[in-house]
Amino acid sequence: MGISLGPNQYGKAEVRLVTVDRQGPVHHLKDLTVSTSLRGRLERTHLTGDNADVVATDTQKNTVYAFAKDGVGEIEDFALRLATHFTGSFEHITGARILISEHGWNRIAVGGTPHDHAFSRAGDEERTTAVTVHDGKAWIVSGITGLTVLKSTGSEFHGFPRDEYTTLAETEDRILATAVTARWRYGRADGINWSESYDAIRRALLETFATKHSLSLQQTLYAMGEAVLEARPEVAEVRLSLPNKHHFLVDLSPFGLANENEVFYAADRPYGLIEGTVIRDDAEDSGLAWYSLPEF
Numbered sequence: 001m002g003i004s005l006g007p008n009q010y011g012k013a014e015v016r017l018v019t020v021d022r023q024g025p026v027h028h029l030k031d032l033t034v035s036t037s038l039r040g041r042l043e044r045t046h047l048t049g050d051n052a053d054v055v056a057t058d059t060q061k062n063t064v065y066a067f068a069k070d071g072v073g074e075i076e077d078f079a080l081r082l083a084t085h086f087t088g089s090f091e092h093i094t095g096a097r098i099l100i101s102e103h104g105w106n107r108i109a110v111g112g113t114p115h116d117h118a119f120s121r122a123g124d125e126e127r128t129t130a131v132t133v134h135d136g137k138a139w140i141v142s143g144i145t146g147l148t149v150l151k152s153t154g155s156e157f158h159g160f161p162r163d164e165y166t167t168l169a170e171t172e173d174r175i176l177a178t179a180v181t182a183r184w185r186y187g188r189a190d191g192i193n194w195s196e197s198y199d200a201i202r203r204a205l206l207e208t209f210a211t212k213h214s215l216s217l218q219q220t221l222y223a224m225g226e227a228v229l230e231a232r233p234e235v236a237e238v239r240l241s242l243p244n245k246h247h248f249l250v251d252l253s254p255f256g257l258a259n260e261n262e263v264f265y266a267a268d269r270p271y272g273l274i275e276g277t278v279i280r281d282d283a284e285d286s287g288l289a290w291y292s293l294p295e296f
């Protein structure tokens with residue numbers, strides 16, 4: 001029986017990094033979690049324990065901090081700088097993947113005016129990117145997680161098959177709530193204003209969720225992805241994961257009260273999980289863009 005080493009990578013996971021831009025009286029904060037992974041000619045360390053080709057994960061961590069000294073900028077650009085450094089500095093490292101999550105902070109308002117150097121955490125929402133560089137080619141997958149949204153009407157769910165195990169009632173008016181995880185693959189890696197693109201994509205996701213009359217969360221998912229592709233030609237495909245944050249009507253009849261779609265029980269689990277991809281018909285092959293990333 002033949003045995004061989006398959007695809008592999010290694011790196012430093014979840015390097016916590018906070019930078020403060022102190023140029024001028026108004027400070028600017030960047031709060032990131034950075035993970036690095038390297039690929040290449042690494043057979044010796046796996047098969048014999050020879051570490052001559054292993055760029056230590058501690059070195060990778062220190063590189064993240066050192067590169068931050070020159071400023072982070074947009075997370076896509078920072079990830080590209082790191083990936084290009086690793087693949088360009090070590091002959092035996094042929095590929096690198098950099099994952100970055102950006103944690104948002106808002107300026108604290110004092111007397112209605114944003115404070116120069118005091119901040120409050122923006123919640124669970126995070127901006128993300130996954131940059132892969134291999135043999136001189138780059139792939140960019142950016143995204144958003146923890147974007148929790150809810151609308152109190154404009155959503156229905158009916159017409160589904162029923163069997164002896166079905167208890168769910170059909171409804172023509174329900175609360176629709178989800179925590180959006182969206183990842184989008186850019187069709188190119190240069191000439192993009194990352195901040196403008198991110199803001200526009202986030203806006204398209206939110207506006208579509210709000211305005212699309214939903215007959216199912218699946219229909220809403222497709223409409224959200226379609227809106228991004230229609231608005232942003234630089235995006236080749238969108239992958240969405242939407243947990244259905246169920247809100248069930250509370251039975252108030254034991255108390256002699258009617259519940260006119262007003263009082264709900266918010267269940268955290270189990271929950272429906274709706275996932276899917278919306279892609280341009282003429283999109284180029286994704287190559288290594290999604291390699292080792294969660295499908296959604």
